[in-house]
Amino acid sequence: MNGVGRIALRSVARFTAAAAVALLAQHVAAQDVRKNFVMHPAPKAVPAITFEDEAGASQSLAEFTGKVVVLNIWATWCVPCRREMPALDRLQSILGSDDFAVVPISIDRGGIDAIKKFYTEVEIKNLPIYLDVSGQTVRRLDAVGLPTTLILDRNGQEIGRVIGPDEWDAPEITEFLKSIIAGKVDSIERVAHNDDRHESTPGLLARGLRWLKALVAK
Numbered sequence: 249m250n251g252v253g254r255i256a257l258r259s260v261a262r263f264t265a266a267a268a269v270a271l272l273a274q275h276v277a278a279q280d281v282r283k284n285f286v287m288h289p290a291p292k293a294v295p296a297i298t299f300e301d302e303a304g305a306s307q308s309l310a311e312f313t314g315k316v317v318v319l320n321i322w323a324t325w326c327v328p329c330r331r332e333m334p335a336l337d338r339l340q341s342i343l344g345s346d347d348f349a350v351v352p353i354s355i356d357r358g359g360i361d362a363i364k365k366f367y368t369e370v371e372i373k374n375l376p377i378y379l380d381v382s383g384q385t386v387r388r389l390d391a392v393g394l395p396t397t398l399i400l401d402r403n404g405q406e407i408g409r410v411i412g413p414d415e416w417d418a419p420e421i422t423e424f425l426k427s428i429i430a431g432k433v434d435s436i437e438r439v440a441h442n443d444d445r446h447e448s449t450p451g452l453l454a455r456g457l458r459w460l461k462a463l464v465a466k
Contacts, residue, residue: 284412291405291434294398295388299353302360302377309404312349316429317400318416320352321385324366326394332413333372339416339425340374347402347429350416353378353385355394399425401434 298308309319320336322329333352340350352375356362363377385391389398397410407428415421427433 284414285408285410287408288406291401291403291407294400294404294406297353297380297385297388299378299380299385300360301379302364304360307378309351309400312351312400313404314402315346316348316402316425317398317404318348318350318425319389319398319400320350320395321355321389321391321397322352322395323355324358324362325356328413329395330366330370332395332416333366333375334370335414335416335418337372337374339422342417342422343425343429344374348425350375351378352376353380355380355383355386357381399428401428407434 294309296308296310298306301307309317318336318339320332322333324330336350336352344350354363354377356379359381360377360379363379366372367375367377386394386396389396392411395413397414397416398406399408399410401407424433
């Protein structure tokens with residue numbers, strides 16, 4: 249590629265990255281919902297947990313190895329959880345595939361029937377039913393309250409978490425999750441490593457994401 253072409257490509261890349269970062273920053277400033285997001289310096293091992301599916305069969309997180317997972321710990325008696333579940337349902341509708349899954353684990357002591365009733369009330373159509381009446385999920389995953397949501401990579405490791413409810417089907421969140429699915433983001437260290445050595449769109453977007461992480465970490 250000649251010099252003019254390289255300059256044009258860099259200009260387009262800078263504009264694309266700047267526009268993306270501006271959009272993300274605008275949403276954060278307007279709604280102030282990203283302050284509850286924590287992204288880890290490097291992926292963290294997740295303790296083994298078990299839970300039941302709708303049929304009462306035992307399940308574990310190992311069943312989802314190979315997928316990026318949004319693991320949501322919730323309960324029907326938790327008001328913020330109830331408000332956030334429709335967004336998680338829409339997220340599963342948007343991204344659900346062989347590469348991605350929303351895994352909502354309820355700690356309801358009322359059992360499967362309580363969850364089914366709630367799903368019917370708010371018209372949850374895309375999410376599976378998983379239940380842990382023992383509450384060990386909360387303890388083993390160090391959830392400080394409900395809802396708590398972990399983002400797991402394809403190896404089942406935690407790369408970040410959200411404490412409290414969020415707008416999971418918001419455009420900037422779905423785009424961020426798409427980046428994780430595509431393998432472009434798996435930790436702050438990974439984002440930082442994709443640095444100024446390459447004047448290309450991925451490098452510029454990485455710098456934009458790095459700036460975003462610094463913003464939401466405040």
